[in-house]
Amino acid sequence: MIRSTLTRKLFFRIAPTILITIALIGAFAFRSATREINNIYDAQLINDANVLWTLLERQVEKPGIHKSKQVNDIDLAMGNQLAINEDADDYADAHMFRAWKDGEIEVFSSTAFPKAVPEQRAGFTDVNYGGENWRVYALPIPQTTITVEVGEKLALRKSLVSNILLNLSFPLLVLFPLIAVLIWFGIRSGLSAMHGLVRQIRSRSPDDLSVIPVDTLPRDLSPLGRSINQLLDKLDRSLTAERRFADHAAHQLRTPQTSLKLLLQMLANAESEQERKAIIGDLVASNEKAMHLIEQLLRAARVSHQPMLLRSVSLYNTVASVIGEFGNMIHLKRLEVSLHGDEDAQVNADEPLLRLMIANLVDNAIKYSPVGGTIEASITPNNESWLLSISDSGPGIAAQHREAVFRRFYRVDTPHAEGSGLGLAIVADIIDRFSATIALNAARSGRGLSVDVLMPRA
Helix, strand or coil: CCCCCHHHHHHHHHHHHHHHHHHHHHHHHHHHHHHHHHHHHHHHHHHHHHHHHHHHHHHHHCCCCCCCEEECCCCCCCCCCCCCCCHHHHHHHCEEEEEEECCEEEEEECCCCCCCCCCCCCEEEEEEECCEEEEEEEEECCCCCEEEEEEEEHHHHHHHHHHHHHHHHHHHHHHHHHHHHHHHHHHHHHCHHHHHHHHHHHCCCCCCCCCCCCCCCCCCCHHHHHHHHHHHHHHHHHHHHHHHHHHHHHHHHHHHHHHHHHHHHHHHCCCCHHHHHHHHHHHHHHHHHHHHHHHHHHHHHHHHHCCCCCEEEEHHHHHHHHHHHCHHHHHHCCCEEEEEECCCCEEEECHHHHHHHHHHHHHHHHHHCCCCCEEEEEEEEECCEEEEEEEECCCCCCHHHCCHHHCCCCCCCCCCCCCCCCHHHHHHHHHHHHCCEEEEEECCCCCCEEEEEEEEEC
């Protein structure tokens, strides 16, 4: 299916509006012309009646026997000097007059109604005679029994209005195609800036993520240009972070790979069974370290790209379930772990990502707590949010490192504990996606670290 262009869509929205406007103007002009012509012609009938009475006054007022007299038409043949045009005869046929005295017709025109059509009341009257509509004006003469009637066919008026409408409509209809062409080129000219913006973006190389100049764009397109620049900036930062992440990941994976290669060479040259067993143990430890690093890398990638399904999740039950998954590690280090707080706490979150966030925090607490240490998890209300705190009894993190540890592959030198430098970075990514906040503080006991996560209530 061929999609319509923006120029075509705008044209087919503007052109009908103009066409409708022209039609409305024509209708208004028709009504206005009809009203004005009727007023003018009615005024002319009044004037004709008064002039006719002035001309017939002496004849009609003569005493004596009433005898109707017809006034013959003037010869309007083409040979006559008064025959100005072919329409003059038709114009004369469209008019009539009658002069009444004592209920009898005294004087009448050749086009007048017969006596069968009664005398009309004073003022204007519409009369249908011979299948044609007439406009009649009756002028009663004061203090007499005389009435002067003049009339004309309404078709004369309608013909004049139709001619005016035709003369008005024809130029408009001829002008409309010209207006349509001007609209079309006007729209294309107005959209030239957008077309230029499209060409500018299309002509760029895949690596060119520099900003688009918006100073030359029209004011209406400036928000679009700024939005594209914001998108390009986000994309540039995202790609830069991904490249940096890939470089760091390659560097981090190179260390365990080198260690494995060296241990395999040592295993091949081992001379005693005891030495081989020691090397195999180091191989297993090095492999587990590499597997942990790979797992963390996969988690970090999944957090950045995994779609979220936000819904109401029980925070208390999720924390309890995650702690239960670390039961073996907690037992091996003989740790004392406690969870307390509001069991009805509900947060708006994606459950898999929420579990991954809590798992990383609990894993760090277990890893850095000494044998026989304590871990405390608490859930408390905080205005419109829930505060999740996980405290351990480990060495803690110095204040100057507490912001940097959220960067990928940043590690603090801690004796007896090794990490990939990705755990808190993964947590920070999840926190951003949840629109939550996280803070690192000293544990209330004075030793260890307290991780405080503030999440919005469901």
